[in-house]
Amino acid sequence: MKFFIDTANLEQIKEAQDLGILDGVTTNPSLMAKEGITGQQNILDHYVNICEISDGDVSAEVISTDFEGMVREGEILAALHPNIVVKIPMVKDGIKALKYFSDKGIKTNCTLIFTAGQALLAAKAGATYVSPFIGRLDDIGYDGMELIAQIRAIFDNYMFETEILAASVRNTMHVIRCAEVGSDVMTGPLSSILGLLKHPLTESGLAQFLADHAKGNK
Numbered sequence: 001m002k003f004f005i006d007t008a009n010l011e012q013i014k015e016a017q018d019l020g021i022l023d024g025v026t027t028n029p030s031l032m033a034k035e036g037i038t039g040q041q042n043i044l045d046h047y048v049n050i051c052e053i054s055d056g057d058v059s060a061e062v063i064s065t066d067f068e069g070m071v072r073e074g075e076i077l078a079a080l081h082p083n084i085v086v087k088i089p090m091v092k093d094g095i096k097a098l099k100y101f102s103d104k105g106i107k108t109n110c111t112l113i114f115t116a117g118q119a120l121l122a123a124k125a126g127a128t129y130v131s132p133f134i135g136r137l138d139d140i141g142y143d144g145m146e147l148i149a150q151i152r153a154i155f156d157n158y159m160f161e162t163e164i165l166a167a168s169v170r171n172t173m174h175v176i177r178c179a180e181v182g183s184d185v186m187t188g189p190l191s192s193i194l195g196l197l198k199h200p201l202t203e204s205g206l207a208q209f210l211a212d213h214a215k216g217n218k
């Protein structure tokens, strides 16, 4: 499973990249605003800064919701750096934009996916990635992981090349469950990745090894 980090924070992207396990970055307008990045040029510059840290795909989201606007914005974003993936919302014109970019060989990520039908439609339009939001489904009493499993079954039935990018990952258990059900990619906060490191027996075991080594070397 590929690991993406879901943030626009350059320090956190660098920390994950330095671990050597990062495969890409996803952002959205809320994450950019959270970092205080506003104004079109600053936003474009920030995407370039992210691409200079990460080796992998970097999702950059369009703001327009009409076909012409999405194409205009997406082309500007795609021209910024070869690693840019144009992130398109799941709306009717978005499907047309996915097809347009797919035909031009530009990578896309269809965001705000909450049903298997939406994922199927985006895959039919040639999306590179679909982003089902598992945490937001869990928040309202649905099982986000069931949606990942359902999309996995559909994509496997027809051998769609579109990759499932589990988004709105909130914690380490989400990461592990995504791997169990066969998500191609997960994108989560740095904490969800670093949580994979932890077990109290690892910590106490290491402390014991180091203490025993120190005793034997007195």
Ligand code: G3P
Pocket: 006, 026, 027, 028, 131, 133, 135, 136, 167, 168, 169, 170, 187
């Ligand atoms: O990639 C989409 C993701 O950022 C949404 O996460 O935590 O705002 O539901 P969240």
